[in-house]
Amino acid sequence: MDGSVATVAEPKRKATYDDVLAAPEHKVAEILDGELFLSPRPANRHARASSSLFSQIGGAFDRENGDPPRPGGWWILFEPELHFGADVVVPDIAGWRRERMPRIPDAPWFDLAPDWLCETLSPSTARIDRTRKLAIYARESVRHVWLVDPLVRTLEVLALDDGRWMIAETHAGDEVVRAEPFAAVEIELARLWID
Amino acid sequence: MSRFAPITAAKHRATYDDVLVAPEHQVAEILDGELFLSPRPASPQLLATSALCARLITAFDREPAGPDHPGGWWILREPELHFGADVVVPDLVGWQHERLPRLPDVPWLELAPDWLCETLSPITACIDRTRKLRIYAREGVRFVWFLDPLTRTLEVLTLDRDRWIVAENHGGDEVVRAAPFAAIGIDLARFWID
Numbered sequence: 001m002d003g004s005v006a007t008v009a010e011p012k013r014k015a016t017y018d019d020v021l022a023a024p025e026h027k028v029a030e031i032l033d034g035e036l037f038l039s040p041r042p043a044n045r046h047a048r049a050s051s052s053l054f055s056q057i058g059g060a061f062d063r064e065n066g067d068p069p070r071p072g073g074w075w076i077l078f079e080p081e082l083h084f085g086a087d088v089v090v091p092d093i094a095g096w097r098r099e100r101m102p103r104i105p106d107a108p109w110f111d112l113a114p115d116w117l118c119e120t121l122s123p124s125t126a127r128i129d130r131t132r133k134l135a136i137y138a139r140e141s142v143r144h145v146w147l148v149d150p151l152v153r154t155l156e157v158l159a160l161d162d163g164r165w166m167i168a169e170t171h172a173g174d175e176v177v178r179a180e181p182f183a184a185v186e187i188e189l190a191r192l193w194i195d
Numbered sequence: 196m197s198r199f200a201p202i203t204a205a206k207h208r209a210t211y212d213d214v215l216v217a218p219e220h221q222v223a224e225i226l227d228g229e230l231f232l233s234p235r236p237a238s239p240q241l242l243a244t245s246a247l248c249a250r251l252i253t254a255f256d257r258e259p260a261g262p263d264h265p266g267g268w269w270i271l272r273e274p275e276l277h278f279g280a281d282v283v284v285p286d287l288v289g290w291q292h293e294r295l296p297r298l299p300d301v302p303w304l305e306l307a308p309d310w311l312c313e314t315l316s317p318i319t320a321c322i323d324r325t326r327k328l329r330i331y332a333r334e335g336v337r338f339v340w341f342l343d344p345l346t347r348t349l350e351v352l353t354l355d356r357d358r359w360i361v362a363e364n365h366g367g368d369e370v371v372r373a374a375p376f377a378a379i380g381i382d383l384a385r386f387w388i389d
Binding site for chain 2: 153
């Protein structure tokens with residue numbers, strides 16, 4: 001199904017982790033509300049946005065506590081597999097505060113919800129990201145979600161407020177931003193986009 | 196400058212004269228004092244806006260008339276709205292009759308709508324989500340819909356004091372009941388080109 005996200009499941013059967021394990025190598029497999037979703041691997045534009053943001057945030061925050069421009073205090077991971085009950089979710093980038101998770105468990109997946117995560121949107125995945133995954137992240141009390149749209153060149157910062165997502169701020173283009181929960185450091189949006 | 200960003204004119208404070216001399220085939224707006232020229236919508240956006248407009252007018256235009264016609268709204272396409280020095284042209288807007296009992300015969304309106312919809316395209320989504328959304332919060336628009344034919348999504352944002360809440364997210368072939376028009380079902384499948 002060229003480029004679009006397929007719901008793949010024999011009808012009426014809840015997907016299990018075996019379906020994830022059996023998925024083709026070149027697809028990203030997730031289980032959302034009991035349904036298996038296969039997404040194509042990201043295209044270049046998506047890969048550039050995720051990689052640059054991971055590099056900027058990871059460089060500053062994935063270390064022991066320190067001072068700006070490298071405040072530390074977080075674990076910042078690329079495409080971690082998260083298991084929330086029967087759901088299997090793979091955000092593009094996720095972060096845990098070290099006081100909540102002092103060390104990374106040597107396990108095949110995480111079941112502790114991150115403090116922050118980022119989804120890089122693409123036309124084929126944006127609907128799943130905004131409908132299914134945002135709802136799961138709210139249910140799991142992820143405190144901040146960033147949505148990066150490399151086609152439109154925007155960064156939306158969502159904060160969980162009483163179980164609902166509030167748009168805290170939206171940035172665009174070549175802005176240099178300080179955005180929660182990483183406001184201690186400037187993020188250069190221009191580096192996320194390809195010309 | 197991104198090729199997906201609307202073109203802005205030279206950095207002087209724009210006035211309505213700049214809107215009046217803008218090319219016919221472009222949509223001219225003044226946002227935070229700057230002139231923005233956007234191309235007219237392409238067919239995927241036109242289809243989505245037209246389908247939503249038709250559905251809402253069928254059910255909500257003018258006075259109530261039976262269970263399928265709750266009525267009580269003015270629904271307009273691409274009106275020119277003047278908010279102070281800003282000139283904004285949303286794709287669809289609605290006023291409830293309690294706030295606007297009669298539609299005046301005017302070239303532009305200055306009363307903030309109760310609801311509006313922006314149909315997103317890669318070219319306009321940036322200013323829709325940033326500058327225009329901030330203006331809509333400033334003016335107290337209570338409901339903003341983002342309709343995106345490329346991703347086939349409908350987002351419903353509601354204003355809570357001065358912050359936007361992501362109230363609902365729909366998409367694909369859903370038949371939705373979305374605030375503030377939850378009295379009727381809206382079949383999203385009719386909004387997208389197959």
